[in-house]
Amino acid sequence: MSDMTIGKVAQAVGVGVETIRFYERRGLIEQPLRPKSGGYRVYPDETVQRVQFIRRAQHLGFSLREIAELLSLRASHGTDAIEVRQRATAKLQDVDHKIERLRHIRRGLMALLDRCPGQGPLRCCSIIDALEHDQRLASEPAERKEPDMQTVRLTIKGMHCDGCAEIVRHVLEQQPGVKGCSVSHENGEAKVAVDTSQTSGERLAEAVQGAGYSASLVTEAG
The missing domain is CATH 1.10.1660.10 (Multidrug-efflux Transporter Regulator; Chain: A; Domain 2)
Incomplete structure (x- = not known):
């Protein structure tokens, strides 16, 4: 071409x-x-x-x-795959929220149709009556709690091979709110996409320490 x-x-x-x-x-x-x-x-x-x-x-x-x-x-040559995964995860959560809203709409429409006789004068139409009087037709979906997605960086010491990095990655992915992570034993670092409303960087570091490695949170200044 x-x-x-x-x-x-x-x-x-x-x-x-x-x-x-x-x-x-x-x-x-x-x-x-x-x-x-x-x-x-x-x-x-x-x-x-x-x-x-x-x-x-x-x-x-x-x-x-x-x-x-x-x-x-x-x-960008310096982009880590975790940044793309983080955006895809946020989009998936948005899709799930829209699906829940559509299910709520479906429940409401089904409730209207169940009440509708399907014949007779318009003044007897339960659908029109419900819309005019703002009747609650189905329970509202649970209020959506917005995730606080952030990328947390950890400095990790004691990793000597890919096997060590795999252990650390597995430990991190088991923590609440973690949507993905990348671990490099060569750089001694982990990048974690996490909903910080469910856990904190300090707790992630503690989880890694529990696996036998030294871990500390990298702050913005550090």
């Missing part, structure tokens, strides 16, 4: 030209300069891969703002 016009990019991905232009306006893909000699703008092959990345992320429920953050992480 060679350099392409915007029309060929759109055709390769299966979207309209206006979609490509919209992504350009949002800063998700770069608009190439128009040739000085005139003619069409020419897009590199990587544009197709980038648009496909955007479309797949959208299908998983990520917003354009969140996709921009993922693209930024993707372009």
